[in-house]
Amino acid sequence: MEVMEPNQQRVEANILLLGAHNVGKTALTVRFLTRRFIGEYGDIGETFICFLFIVKMCSGFIYTQLNNVSTCFLILESIYSRVDRVDGQEICINIWDSQAEGKTCSVSDKQLQWADGMVLVYDICDRSSFEAIRQQLQLIRRSRKMSSLPVVIVGNKRDLQHHRRVSGEEGHLLALTERCGFFEVSAAETYHGVLLVFHRLVDLVRETRALRKSMAGVRGIVRSMSAVFGKKRAE
Numbered sequence: 001m002e003v004m005e006p007n008q009q010r011v012e013a014n015i016l017l018l019g020a021h022n023v024g025k026t027a028l029t030v031r032f033l034t035r036r037f038i039g040e041y042g043d044i045g046e047t048f049i050c051f052l053f054i055v056k057m058c059s060g061f062i063y064t065q066l067n068n069v070s071t072c073f074l075i076l077e078s079i080y081s082r083v084d085r086v087d088g089q090e091i092c093i094n095i096w097d098s099q100a101e102g103k104t105c106s107v108s109d110k111q112l113q114w115a116d117g118m119v120l121v122y123d124i125c126d127r128s129s130f131e132a133i134r135q136q137l138q139l140i141r142r143s144r145k146m147s148s149l150p151v152v153i154v155g156n157k158r159d160l161q162h163h164r165r166v167s168g169e170e171g172h173l174l175a176l177t178e179r180c181g182f183f184e185v186s187a188a189e190t191y192h193g194v195l196l197v198f199h200r201l202v203d204l205v206r207e208t209r210a211l212r213k214s215m216a217g218v219r220g221i222v223r224s225m226s227a228v229f230g231k232k233r234a235e
């Protein structure tokens, strides 16, 4: 049995996957959760994947039908969890595999409130999917609330080099400009690359939390000092 250190409570990281239709968001999620590619599953696995797919399709439908019934919505959305140990700390990674609408990748307020970090996925063989995440990223970085949200950009389907429409340099440049992590992976070929994506984002989420905590501490000290000095000046 694994014993947790008293000061090592399990923490949660909510990760939202966004990207245009067909870029491989579900394939990345399934690879991370099961180490397998969705195409590898046999008869039993196909049932499981069909179930995931149906839940994903239904959740989008029910969201539009029951927009105001948030409990139903949360139960039916595609959120999956996996507990991992990252740098000796136990982390529950919750993944929201969003349902894309065509070539765009929009995000709802509910998703933004929920997410601690975001994976923006494009298909290296589909330039419009790259443009979709570029636009989404610009919106996120311009929003006051979301500008510091940890984001990792993923160029998926790296195995399809002969159909490539977006160079690795373009992906790197976008990540550099918008302060994001960047990976090119193939959900079809390797588990390790996909694992690195999620673990990098968890690292960024932890760094951001630590930074916010220390900033809150500094703000508290400044407030107390200005209260003391303000009082003295008034006396």
Ligand SMILES: Nc1nc2c(ncn2[C@@H]2O[C@H](COP(=O)(O)OP(=O)(O)OP(=O)(O)O)[C@@H](O)[C@H]2O)c(=O)[nH]1
Residues within 6 Å of the ligand: 019, 020, 021, 022, 023, 024, 025, 026, 027, 028, 038, 039, 056, 098, 099, 100, 101, 156, 157, 158, 159, 160, 185, 186, 187, 188, 189
């Ligand atoms: N060759 C190749 N095919 C992939 C890869 N990842 C996903 N696919 C295929 O791309 C198609 C779309 O994958 P999904 O995971 O369903 O894509 P999605 O982004 O979840 O799509 P939506 O649910 O419509 O938003 C499927 O046929 C996958 O088998 C990859 O790395 N390489």
